[in-house]
Amino acid sequence: MVNQNIAKAPSVWMKSAAKTVTFMVTEDCQLRCHYCYLVGKNAHTRMDFEVARQAIDYLVENRDLFPEQAIVWDFIGGEPLLEIGLIDRICAYIEYKQRQQEHPWAESYRFSLTSNGILYDKPAVQQFVAKNRDHLSIGITIDGTPEKHDLHRVYPSGKGSYADTARNIPLWLAQFPGASTKVTVASDDLPHVADSVLHLFALGIRHVSINVVFEDVWREGDERIFEKQLLELADRIIDGTLYAEHTCSFFSEHIGQPVQDNHNWCGTGRMLTVDCQGHFYPCHRFTPFSLARKEAITIGNCRDGIDFNKLRPFLSLDRFSQSSEACRTCEVASGCAWCQGANYDYADTDTIFQRATYLCNMHKARVRANNYYWYKLKRKLASERCQ
Numbered sequence: 337m338v339n340q341n342i343a344k345a346p347s348v349w350m351k352s353a354a355k356t357v358t359f360m361v362t363e364d365c366q367l368r369c370h371y372c373y374l375v376g377k378n379a380h381t382r383m384d385f386e387v388a389r390q391a392i393d394y395l396v397e398n399r400d401l402f403p404e405q406a407i408v409w410d411f412i413g414g415e416p417l418l419e420i421g422l423i424d425r426i427c428a429y430i431e432y433k434q435r436q437q438e439h440p441w442a443e444s445y446r447f448s449l450t451s452n453g454i455l456y457d458k459p460a461v462q463q464f465v466a467k468n469r470d471h472l473s474i475g476i477t478i479d480g481t482p483e484k485h486d487l488h489r490v491y492p493s494g495k496g497s498y499a500d501t502a503r504n505i506p507l508w509l510a511q512f513p514g515a516s517t518k519v520t521v522a523s524d525d526l527p528h529v530a531d532s533v534l535h536l537f538a539l540g541i542r543h544v545s546i547n548v549v550f551e552d553v554w555r556e557g558d559e560r561i562f563e564k565q566l567l568e569l570a571d572r573i574i575d576g577t578l579y580a581e582h583t584c585s586f587f588s589e590h591i592g593q594p595v596q597d598n599h600n601w602c603g604t605g606r607m608l609t610v611d612c613q614g615h616f617y618p619c620h621r622f623t624p625f626s627l628a629r630k631e632a633i634t635i636g637n638c639r640d641g642i643d644f645n646k647l648r649p650f651l652s653l654d655r656f657s658q659s660s661e662a663c664r665t666c667e668v669a670s671g672c673a674w675c676q677g678a679n680y681d682y683a684d685t686d687t688i689f690q691r692a693t694y695l696c697n698m699h700k701a702r703v704r705a706n707n708y709y710w711y712k713l714k715r716k717l718a719s720e721r722c723q
């Protein structure tokens with residue numbers, strides 16, 4: 337349904353035309369979020385500039401291997417803003433190298449960061465934002481109401497981080513008005529879902545990207561709590577006409593139908609992650625730092641480049657090759673996500689071809705609430721047109 341009265345989520349820059357290269361610049365973070373999949377956070381492992389320089393040289397000098405017309409240079413941690421000086425130096429080198437090589441990326445690149453927001457107002461961060469504003473996107477993760485946020489996003493002492501993140505939201509939104517935030521929902525924060533999305537809207541965040549975790553955390557009955565929350569959220573968004581300027585990714589016209597295509601869910605393998613030591617991975621979820629049960633899977637390093645034999649299994653991943661018969665024939669499969677890294681971490685063997693489906697009941701609950709949302713919204717808009 338195309339309707340000018342309904343806000344649209346911001347589109348992804350260049351979508352699949354862009355290569356995404358992620359630098360894991362530090363294994364440190366101020367927080368110890370309960371649902372964080374990163375293991376072994378520490379204050380001493382950080383990327384050396386020379387590692388980043390070698391990786392950039394390899395990528396920019398090998399156009400035949402990386403023919404994408406655009407590139408997103410992405411920085412994560414731990415908390416990337418802890419290393420803003422290093423990131424600034426890396427970005428300056430990227431710009432120099434792209435120009436020096438007369439690479440098409442010099443005209444088509446973005447820098448991207450996802451942060452907990454605690455350091456966002458610091459002078460070094462603000463100087464970086466001012467310098468790179470035209471080709472920069474920064475996401476700040478805030479989980480919703482203070483109660484929900486502080487349930488999981490805590491300092492090592494156990495103290496919640498809501499106040500330290502929320503204080504920087506106005507500045508962030510003034511600089512990036514269309515920015516969206518990513519919210520993660522686990523079992524014990526289900527009762528806060530509706531209030532949290534509405535709280536983020538009230539803070540001025542117009543687009544909330546929200547998902548339930550892929551991990552094995554769901555308890556019997558969670559799907560009923562979740563569905564009730566989504567129905568309440570649907571009513572409050574529609575009755576308050578919030579849909580005109582806000583979006584919440586739980587509600588999408590494209591979920592809950594049989595799937596015809598055979599694509600993999602995510603871009604693992606087509607993207608590239610570089611860790612602090614200069615090892616290459618198909619995505620950051622395959623680094624040793626991100627896996628709780630399995631060995632990391634490396635596909636090369638910044639000195640020798642990518643080993644394409646190691647990359648091949650990732651490029652052959654598709655929906656059918658990793659899904660059970662139940663998922664392949666599922667009537668509501670569209671929008672039912674998986675994470676390749678989580679699949680691998682939970683698989684019975686060292687395979688990447690086994691899909692974890694712990695969120696099955698949660699997806700079905702979402703589909704039911706989503707159907708309710710669109711039915712109610714379309715009826716409301718139709719009746720307004722008749723008036």
Ligand code: SF4
Pocket residue numbers: 662663664666667668669672693695696697699700
């Ligand atoms: S996990 Fe469940 S809801 Fe998702 S595609 Fe498989 S059967 Fe369908």
Ligand code: SF4
Pocket residue numbers: 602603604619620621674675676677678
């Ligand atoms: S493997 Fe997981 S973390 Fe990596 S791109 Fe896919 S969904 Fe994202």
